[in-house]
Amino acid sequence: MGRPRKQRRQPHGSAWYWKQTNCWYYTLPGTKKRVGLNDGEGERIRGKENRQLAERALAQVRVSGQMQDEEDTGTNEEWLVARVCSEYLQYCERSLKAGNISQSHRNNSAVFLNDLCGYCGALKVSELKKSHIQTWIENHSGWKSRATHRSVIAIVLAAFNRAEDLHDVPSPLKGLKKPRSQPRLHSISPEDEKLLYKSTEERFRNFLFAAIHTGLRPFCELAKLTADEVEVTERGMMWRVYSSKTKKTRKIPISAVVAKLTRKRMLDAPKGSGKPLFRNTQGNSWKRMTGVVRFIMIKKKLGWDRDPVKRGYSCYTCRHTFAHRMLSGYWNGGAGCSIETLAELIGDTPKVAFDHYGKEWGQHYQEPLWAAIGIERKAGRATARAKAARRRSA
Numbered sequence: 001m002g003r004p005r006k007q008r009r010q011p012h013g014s015a016w017y018w019k020q021t022n023c024w025y026y027t028l029p030g031t032k033k034r035v036g037l038n039d040g041e042g043e044r045i046r047g048k049e050n051r052q053l054a055e056r057a058l059a060q061v062r063v064s065g066q067m068q069d070e071e072d073t074g075t076n077e078e079w080l081v082a083r084v085c086s087e088y089l090q091y092c093e094r095s096l097k098a099g100n101i102s103q104s105h106r107n108n109s110a111v112f113l114n115d116l117c118g119y120c121g122a123l124k125v126s127e128l129k130k131s132h133i134q135t136w137i138e139n140h141s142g143w144k145s146r147a148t149h150r151s152v153i154a155i156v157l158a159a160f161n162r163a164e165d166l167h168d169v170p171s172p173l174k175g176l177k178k179p180r181s182q183p184r185l186h187s188i189s190p191e192d193e194k195l196l197y198k199s200t201e202e203r204f205r206n207f208l209f210a211a212i213h214t215g216l217r218p219f220c221e222l223a224k225l226t227a228d229e230v231e232v233t234e235r236g237m238m239w240r241v242y243s244s245k246t247k248k249t250r251k252i253p254i255s256a257v258v259a260k261l262t263r264k265r266m267l268d269a270p271k272g273s274g275k276p277l278f279r280n281t282q283g284n285s286w287k288r289m290t291g292v293v294r295f296i297m298i299k300k301k302l303g304w305d306r307d308p309v310k311r312g313y314s315c316y317t318c319r320h321t322f323a324h325r326m327l328s329g330y331w332n333g334g335a336g337c338s339i340e341t342l343a344e345l346i347g348d349t350p351k352v353a354f355d356h357y358g359k360e361w362g363q364h365y366q367e368p369l370w371a372a373i374g375i376e377r378k379a380g381r382a383t384a385r386a387k388a389a390r391r392r393s394a
Contacts, residue, residue, distance in 0.1 A: 015054035021165070022046050024054035026061070036166055037061075042094070044166055079169045081128055082121035085113035087167075088159035102220065102244060104288065105155075112155050115140075125163075128172045146179040153178045185360050186309065186317045187324035188212065199298045206261060207278045207286055208318055213258045215322030215346045218315040220244045222278060223286040227271040230262060237262060243347050252345055255331070291315045319346065323353075327361040338364045 015024050015037055024045045025034040037045045037057040045054050092109050095101040119136045120128065133156060137149055153176060160171040188196065193212065197205045207222070216222040221243050229240040231251070237259035242249045254262065262277060269275035276285040295315055296305075304310035323346060329336035337345075339362055343353040354362070370376070 015051065015058045017048050017051070017054070019048075022048075023165075024050065024057075026058050034168065036168065038166065042091075079125045079163065079167070080121065081123050081125060082117045084125060084159050084163045084169065085117050085121065088162055089113060091162065099244070108151060109155050109159075112152050113159060116156065125160075125169055125172060130173055130176045133173065133176060150178045185324075185357070186312050186320055187361075188313065188317055188321045192310070193321075195302055196298065199301050200294065201281065203279065203281050204286075204291075204294050206265070207291075208315070210258055210261065210278060211315065211318035212321050213255055214239070214252065215319050215326070216241060217243060217245060217319060217347070218291060219286060219288045221347070223276060223291075225277050226274060227266045227269055227277060228274075230266065230271075230277075241347065246347055248347065250344065250347055320357075322346070323357045324361050327357060327364075336362070336364065 015026050017024055018034075024037045026037060027034055037054050039045050039053065039057065045057060089110060092101060092106045096103065096106045116133075116136060119139075120132055123132070133153070137143060137152055143149060143152065157171075157173055157176060157178075160169075160173050163169040164171045196208060200208070207218075210216070211218050211222055214222065216225075221241050224244075225239065225241065229242075231238045231240060235253070236256070237254040238251050239254055240249060240251050265277040269277050269279070275283075278286065280286050280290060292314070295313070299305045299311060299313060302310075304313060323342060325331060326337045326342050326345065327339075328334070339354045339358045340350050342348075342357065343350045346353065348356070
């Protein structure tokens with residue numbers, strides 16, 4: 001006897017779920033071509049529990065006649081590189097209005113993808129090679145840093161991956177590698193910190209002070225903080241921080257000096273006012289462009305623009321400075337915090353925090369290495385004072 005015939009999980013012409021992509025599809029009649037089902041906003045329907053939504057979307061496809069159109073022309077249609085870029089830029093525009101992506105990502109995508117279209121937009125997707133992308137990048141002498149190359153490739157890959165995900169256009173760029181990230185591990189010294197404060201007005205000085213002492217992302221977190229996110233507990237003040245980058249909220253404890261500054265700023269921006277605590281001279285929240293221009297002016301004023309290291313300082317260096325000081329024990333007698341603690345405070349995963357800061361500055365990473373070769377850690381000032389006090393009391 002032959003094998004019993006397997007029963008279909010669902011009848012012909014119905015929506016079906018593919019676990020590998022966590023998405024819903026339908027199959028064009030007379031073909032093996034799968035077509036993804038989208039919701040009313042053009043986004044792919046995901047999740048096994050959304051069968052009813054998928055069936056409703058499939059019914060709309062049948063009523064509109066789109067299924068027949070795709071059967072007649074869709075299988076033979078050749079996508080051009082320009083169309084892939086255009087589809088992604090339209091998605092960026094919709095997502096920006098919905099608040100799902102940042103303005104900078106939308107702007108960078110427009111610059112890079114429009115430039116790519118000028119280079120090979122008329123090329124068929126099936127004819128595009130990874131070497132085309134590499135040559136295109138190398139032709140831009142202004143794109144020197146690995147970070148820029150990484151950003152360009154990430155956006156191009158996102159555009160082609162979205163076309164494959166939503167329109168089943170096979171991406172020819174699978175396996176295209178991005179350069180490894182090289183974090184800019186600049187940390188502002190206490191001496192340079194004082195010079196920084198002296199070289200700017202009070203509003204920007206308060207903004208930089210809070211950034212160095214909290215490690216918040218300057219513009220997508222700190223600049224948007226209001227008094228409604230401030231909470232006072234028995235142990236001290238805490239901030240409830242929402243990041244538009246990670247789409248997550250975390251609560252972090254605040255040091256006494258920052259809490260004092262916060263209470264002062266809350267006099268002008270109390271709870272319920274909706275005003276950011278750290279505002280510019282016009283009374284608005286600090287924007288990335290404004291902050292960049294201010295910091296460039298400070299560097300020119302102090303002559304840092306001619307220093308090979310200090311010319312790389314920026315508002316984001318305040319976040320790196322916080323990470324350096326936390327890991328090195330700057331505020332707790334040299335003990336230093338763990339990578340997991342730092343990751344929770346700055347809103348990164350432990351892996352990202354370790355890759356960026358741990359190997360270079362992490363005491364908890366370096367101490368076992370020194371101990372393994374028989375060199376013990378020297379006691380910090382606070383630890384030494386504590387030991388001396390214990391000896392005197394004995």
